[in-house]
Amino acid sequence: MALELPDQVVVTKLDALANWCRKNSLWPMPFATACCGIELMATGASRHDVARFGAEAFRFTPRQCDLMIVAGRVVMKMLPVLQRIWQQMLEPKWCISMGACASSGGVFDTYAVVQGIDRFIPVDIYIPGCPPRPEQLIQAIIDLQDLIEREGTVEGVEFRLRERQQPKRALLELPVIDGPVRSG
Amino acid sequence: MGAKDGPLNEETIAAWRTEGLLDEASSFRGQQRLIVPRSSLRRTAGRLRDELRFDMLIDVTCVDYLAHPRRHEVAERFGLVYQLLRTEDVARLTLRVFVGETTPCVESLVPLWESANWLEREVWDLFGIRFEGHPDLRRILLPEPFRAHPLRKDYPLQGLGERHNFPVLRRGEG
Numbered sequence A: 001m002a003l004e005l006p007d008q009v010v011v012t013k014l015d016a017l018a019n020w021c022r023k024n025s026l027w028p029m030p031f032a033t034a035c036c037g038i039e040l041m042a043t044g045a046s047r048h049d050v051a052r053f054g055a056e057a058f059r060f061t062p063r064q065c066d067l068m069i070v071a072g073r074v075v076m077k078m079l080p081v082l083q084r085i086w087q088q089m090l091e092p093k094w095c096i097s098m099g100a101c102a103s104s105g106g107v108f109d110t111y112a113v114v115q116g117i118d119r120f121i122p123v124d125i126y127i128p129g130c131p132p133r134p135e136q137l138i139q140a141i142i143d144l145q146d147l148i149e150r151e152g153t154v155e156g157v158e159f160r161l162r163e164r165q166q167p168k169r170a171l172l173e174l175p176v177i178d179g180p181v182r183s184g
Numbered sequence B: 001m002g003a004k005d006g007p008l009n010e011e012t013i014a015a016w017r018t019e020g021l022l023d024e025a026s027s028f029r030g031q032q033r034l035i036v037p038r039s040s041l042r043r044t045a046g047r048l049r050d051e052l053r054f055d056m057l058i059d060v061t062c063v064d065y066l067a068h069p070r071r072h073e074v075a076e077r078f079g080l081v082y083q084l085l086r087t088e089d090v091a092r093l094t095l096r097v098f099v100g101e102t103t104p105c106v107e108s109l110v111p112l113w114e115s116a117n118w119l120e121r122e123v124w125d126l127f128g129i130r131f132e133g134h135p136d137l138r139r140i141l142l143p144e145p146f147r148a149h150p151l152r153k154d155y156p157l158q159g160l161g162e163r164h165n166f167p168v169l170r171r172g173e174g
Helices: A014-023 A036-044 A079-088 A099-104 A134-151 B010-018 B038-050 B116-127
Strands: A028-032 A067-071 A094-098 A125-127 B024-028 B031-035 B056-064 B078-086 B091-099 B105-107 B130-132
Touching (some): A028 A036, A036 A099, A036 A134, A067 A079, A067 A099, A094 A099, A094 A134, A099 A125, A125 A134, B038 B091, B056 B116, B091 B105, B116 B130
Parallel strands (some): A067 A094, A094 A125, B031 B091, B105 B130
Antiparallel strands (some): B024 B031, B056 B078
């Protein structure tokens, strides 16, 4: 059945429209705690110009952001702050773990450094490197845009899929002596 | 090592030793070091401030000599280090005090130098040495519910699981 439409009318799915809007206007929350933050700033500056990918609006309040970029090591005193900021961000939201420290603790395998933020908050994209180049961060944003376009829905049901609910890897825990050190 | 190379001359050292203000004095490359008995730390520090005009406390730190190759050379497990400065001629002096591992405790120097406040809190936080008379002896770097004192040599580098004791946030919650 052919349908005659005027030139200025486009037919699409609501999901595709929402994904197109979301992926081209990611608002990053820069959670920069270490040297990766410098590369993050370089990515936002004119030479690399992340505005080409619609993610130039860095906001320092989580309530205006939908993309958390964790750039740098997170210590056990900082993790509750990270979790609170993540909870304050509005859905739909995504998380990029930038660099070796945020993804795995890096070389800082000590009592105070969290060995990968994906143990405690959901992560969508990991970036290797110490620190990663701005091109890698831009590639991660492009990959995230592809991910949003591929699986996004207007109601965000993809976040409730079982595989996205799972913690990213097995927690190999050391025994905790003397009961909990910090309760939620 | 000549003990006289430094702000305290030999007469003062001899006089203070008879008063029980110090155990030992030595100097190395022009920097003088006094080993002070634990019981007279506040008195010695007060005399250094008032009579020898050491008006600034630069640093307070600690050394844990557990399993140290020269453990037999020191009297107790923990050695506190106080760095003093006389600003009028930039003379420096090191004070050492040794404390044992069963309830380690020394007198606080906050009444003499305000800068001791945070420095002593740091030593308490990381080495677990109490400072008697400190106005506000709380942890300064680590979170308050932390139980251990991690710069002690018998504390494992990777901790006892404190770094993994947090709630796990999932998608679609909160």
